[in-house]
């Protein structure tokens with residue numbers, strides 16, 4: 381490896397090194413308790429997916445350049461150059477990590493492997509080895525942000541198509557999907573696709589909310605890629621839009637990482653206090669049901685329903701009860717997966733891995749625990765408020781013949797509302 385690349389890598393490590401990160405690198409007792417917590421290690425039995433091993437690779441590079449003993453006697457202090465072999469292993473272990481932080485939950489020292497993995501990805505990017513597809517998707521989103529006017533007409537025409545469906549579902553010929561509405565109460569930032577807009581628009585319409593839709597999507601491939609600057613630029617597109625429109629609340633859709641980026645990371649990245657609150661759509665729906673702003677009726681959802689806690693919303697976002705309140709308002713036949721809430725098993729679909737075709741095999745193997753949980757629940761419907769989790773669980777559903785309906789929670793909510801279209805269906 382040439383001196384220039386080494387300099388770039390060490391510069392990245394130096395920039396990311398905080399006292400807490402240094403502590404994570406120093407205190408690991410190699411007790412391996414984390415191995416039983418990681419769905420990927422449990423599903424594959426492959427050492428490179430052991431959480432402590434992922435961190436070990438970063439630690440080896442750190443010791444080589446930032447630790448006096450490691451610099452002078454590398455063999456004794458397990459210090460290592462970021463050679464091609466190390467980078468190969470780092471690539472496989474870091475881009476496979478779903479960032480679920482279940483290992484941290486069980487680690488006696490609460491070592492945040494996901495944080496260390498983020499440094500691993502930064503090393504890879506500095507060495508020109510960042511994951512290509514995630515990088516391209518991130519750059520495309522940034523380009524869209526810089527050239528918003530170029531995409532505007534296509535987007536607005538797509539919203540009009542969905543608006544026609546919303547009118548049909550609600551029976552209100554005046555129902556609208558407002559765009560660029562100044563002073564609206566809520567800015568809803570959807571995912572790409574009508575499936576993320578239609579049910580939310582129906583719910584906002586029925587709740588009588590003054591809302592408007594974002595011209596940008598919530599998903600953030602810069603975060604998955606491991607480049608905080610790109611991730612900030614992608615999220616900034618709708619944060620600036622929300623400021624321009626003067627909304628009181630930004631609502632993110634059923635997407636785990638989008639919620640974590642917008643509500644937990646963004647203010648620190650942008651070093652500013654946002655003048656509005658950020659909510660997950662199910663926090664908002666729970667509020668609407670409690671306030672009587674929307675009505676849902678039990679008995680419309682057939683079969684036993686269970687709920688998957690997406691890691692970024694639940695363990696890493698603290699949203700446990702609001703989605704359960706919503707689902708329980710729809711059915712009397714609800715059963716929780718075991719374990720659940722903070723101890724929930726990661727499905728194996730987070731961290732951008734669903735977009736990395738070469739990691740399909742490890743992704744599917746790492747769903748073993750989720751499959752066991754789903755089978756044991758006896759449920760026929762899975763309410764799942766995260767797009768990546770749904771994609772992964774759909775694949776597991778097909779592969780293992782689970783016979784589950786994997787559903788967006790807001791779709792289930794709309795199905796349980798006394799709307800003209802639902803009345804026709806049940807008649």
Ligand code: SF4
Nearest residue numbers: 408409411412414487
């Ligand atoms: S559980 Fe924590 S201390 Fe033990 S090996 Fe894993 S990361 Fe290290």
Ligand code: SF4
Nearest residue numbers: 418477478480481483
């Ligand atoms: S964050 Fe999740 S996927 Fe990554 S090492 Fe920890 S348990 Fe495994």
